[in-house]
Amino acid sequence: MNIILVGLSHKTAPVELRELLVVPNSRMGEALNRLMAHAGIREGMLLQTCNRVEVYAVVDQVEQGFSAIQEFFVDTHFSVSAEQLLPRLYCHAEDRAITHLFRVASSLDSLVVGEPQILRQVKDSFQDALTHNATGVILNKFVKKAISVAKRVRTETRIAENAVSVSYAAVELAKKVFSNLAARTVMLVGAGEMAKLAAQHLVNHGVHEVLLTTRDPMRAADMAARFNGLSIPFEEFRANMHRADIVLCSTGASHYLISPEDVERAVRARWNRPIFLIDVSVPRNIDPDVRQVDNAFLFDIDDLESHIEQNREERMLEATRAECIVKDEVEVILKWLQSLKATPTIVALRKRADALKQAELQKAFGRLGTLTPQQQEAVEGLASGIVNKLLHGPLVALKSAAQSSNGLVYIEAARRFYDLGQSLPGQESVNVQDVQDLEAEDVATDALSPAPAEGTEQERMPRQASGL
Amino acid sequence: MTVAFLQLTLGLYFIGILLSLVYLLRRSEFLAKVALAVTCIGFAIHTVVLAVQVFSGEEVQWVTFHKALSFFSWSLVFVFLLVVLFQRLYVLGAFMLPIAFLSLVSTAILPSETPVLHPMFQAMWVHVTLSMLGTVGFAVAFVAGVVYLMQDRLLKSKQFNVLSFKLPPLDVLDMLNQRSILLGFPFLTMGILTGAMSAQITMGSYVSWNSEQIWALVTWAFYFVVLMGRVTVGWRAKKAAYLTIVGFAGVLLTFLGVVLKGNGSPIS
Numbered sequence: 243m244n245i246i247l248v249g250l251s252h253k254t255a256p257v258e259l260r261e262l263l264v265v266p267n268s269r270m271g272e273a274l275n276r277l278m279a280h281a282g283i284r285e286g287m288l289l290q291t292c293n294r295v296e297v298y299a300v301v302d303q304v305e306q307g308f309s310a311i312q313e314f315f316v317d318t319h320f321s322v323s324a325e326q327l328l329p330r331l332y333c334h335a336e337d338r339a340i341t342h343l344f345r346v347a348s349s350l351d352s353l354v355v356g357e358p359q360i361l362r363q364v365k366d367s368f369q370d371a372l373t374h375n376a377t378g379v380i381l382n383k384f385v386k387k388a389i390s391v392a393k394r395v396r397t398e399t400r401i402a403e404n405a406v407s408v409s410y411a412a413v414e415l416a417k418k419v420f421s422n423l424a425a426r427t428v429m430l431v432g433a434g435e436m437a438k439l440a441a442q443h444l445v446n447h448g449v450h451e452v453l454l455t456t457r458d459p460m461r462a463a464d465m466a467a468r469f470n471g472l473s474i475p476f477e478e479f480r481a482n483m484h485r486a487d488i489v490l491c492s493t494g495a496s497h498y499l500i501s502p503e504d505v506e507r508a509v510r511a512r513w514n515r516p517i518f519l520i521d522v523s524v525p526r527n528i529d530p531d532v533r534q535v536d537n538a539f540l541f542d543i544d545d546l547e548s549h550i551e552q553n554r555e556e557r558m559l560e561a562t563r564a565e566c567i568v569k570d571e572v573e574v575i576l577k578w579l580q581s582l583k584a585t586p587t588i589v590a591l592r593k594r595a596d597a598l599k600q601a602e603l604q605k606a607f608g609r610l611g612t613l614t615p616q617q618q619e620a621v622e623g624l625a626s627g628i629v630n631k632l633l634h635g636p637l638v639a640l641k642s643a644a645q646s647s648n649g650l651v652y653i654e655a656a657r658r659f660y661d662l663g664q665s666l667p668g669q670e671s672v673n674v675q676d677v678q679d680l681e682a683e684d685v686a687t688d689a690l691s692p693a694p695a696e697g698t699e700q701e702r703m704p705r706q707a708s709g710l
Numbered sequence: 711m712t713v714a715f716l717q718l719t720l721g722l723y724f725i726g727i728l729l730s731l732v733y734l735l736r737r738s739e740f741l742a743k744v745a746l747a748v749t750c751i752g753f754a755i756h757t758v759v760l761a762v763q764v765f766s767g768e769e770v771q772w773v774t775f776h777k778a779l780s781f782f783s784w785s786l787v788f789v790f791l792l793v794v795l796f797q798r799l800y801v802l803g804a805f806m807l808p809i810a811f812l813s814l815v816s817t818a819i820l821p822s823e824t825p826v827l828h829p830m831f832q833a834m835w836v837h838v839t840l841s842m843l844g845t846v847g848f849a850v851a852f853v854a855g856v857v858y859l860m861q862d863r864l865l866k867s868k869q870f871n872v873l874s875f876k877l878p879p880l881d882v883l884d885m886l887n888q889r890s891i892l893l894g895f896p897f898l899t900m901g902i903l904t905g906a907m908s909a910q911i912t913m914g915s916y917v918s919w920n921s922e923q924i925w926a927l928v929t930w931a932f933y934f935v936v937l938m939g940r941v942t943v944g945w946r947a948k949k950a951a952y953l954t955i956v957g958f959a960g961v962l963l964t965f966l967g968v969v970l971k972g973n974g975s976p977i978s
Binding site: 400415417418420421422510512513514516533536537541545549552 | 874
């Protein structure tokens, strides 16, 4: 049982290649079935976003799994040749694969570190895999852990706190002047993309009224519909500027459209209430001398860029803290995976003990002749009691030792002591039911047993073992 | 006893100020909570001290300049706590608490002779309390003005640092400025009226044209103009910030007038 990952991302492949590999939602089921049909793949999940296409899988043999998934990728799109694709794919196994998904979900591997969409995408991919029955015990636990790690990173670090896009930076700066955008009016001069995006952000933050002006009446009507705004003839926008708290300027004009005098007039008409101007056009449309006007705050594209540059640096600092969280959590999941290795041995040991008990009981009943039901029960109870008490120590030791580094030694020893046959590494199959039973049992014993006695015993065992 | 408690209060306010200043320059919200907790404890002790001073018999004692300053300091901290409660403006602690602290320290530094008061002046405490409440309003407006100018300058010079991150938005500061003057002004007006009345009772004339009275009237007229200017010709934002800073200088001069006049001599 190994967790592996094969995929490509914005770091290894251009968008032209990535977009070819994306499986449309309607064909997700078919794709997952095709993936699972490869020999040796026990569980699988396909994660695809605009920046990455990755397959996570639980496989018997790492190398075999790598080639199976590579094959799967090559088959996904006929126009992509293996020579084109294979050098772009990265293959990770075990802790590196786990770390990778944790980092991806926490948005540490994103183009824009800290962007919030990725977690949603991981959840969706997981949901897809769940609906198509492609996941099992290990992937379920692993991906859910990744989601919880991402949430932990989000709450414990400030990785997603500040704006890192130009359009959002405009909103952040506007909030330094106006605490509450809800009662504010924004004026959009021109129909540039960036200004529209910023206007959209402002509207999302509850801006009360949108005034629009552009030279092209068709576009004006278009935008008025989009923002539910009021269109103003281009010739009159300067005279109406005092109505706006925030002016967003983005036109194709090659000269200054707004002069310091215009702004001064607007500020006077506003009775000195501050006015916030953003110029995202290149070449600039607002005269930089507007800066000298009292109560007018002008920011151009470079100012916004430098603002987000600082935010980005801060995110990088936070990212290093996030990496520590990821590292801790990888340890946790590795331990859990390690403990799974003991599961088949524990189950086999139980079965063997049960079989021995039944055989001996049959023999005894044959010799004893007819017994009353009470007597029969007593004999059965005796046998079960001895077996359970004898097994308790080894089972507890196996479970706890499996999480330590010398877990395999214990498993091997148990197999030899109890003659359970050889286990081939990587070949043990983990049965969903077994794992669930054992975990439920752990919870039950934890709850029922008098904690100190059990605890000390459990702790002592592995220590003695390492001493040996 | 009260002296020891006052010193304890001073110590706690001082720690609160230090924490608030560090909070201003660090991106941790935790410090604000600690600073607030320390200030609250200091405020509680201060409240007890004031209550003991006021209600422990000699009511005449209330009117001393020391106690007025102590009351001013107490009210300012009280307003700060209200501002934190309603607006979450922890940041203002770094500006308001030092003023409260300094006025409380000055009660320890100023010569401690109590001006002897004629029993008839007992109504003076009304005058002093009202004037002090007015002063608190102007002090808050002053702080709002200073912080406004800081934020204005940071935004204009495009310095997106921790400080600009911490300082409140401009409109919040302008609103705080306006409201505190609006609250302070009626108190000052009533303070001046009660002062004039007590002067009439004791000396037979409403106005004696000493430095305190002149500055009080100048201050009153100034804030009246500031308020009118805001309503009629739009003296708000940066202009209002400058004006309130100048106005507070007038208030301080009035205080100075009281000290120079009241030092050692009977209040008259």
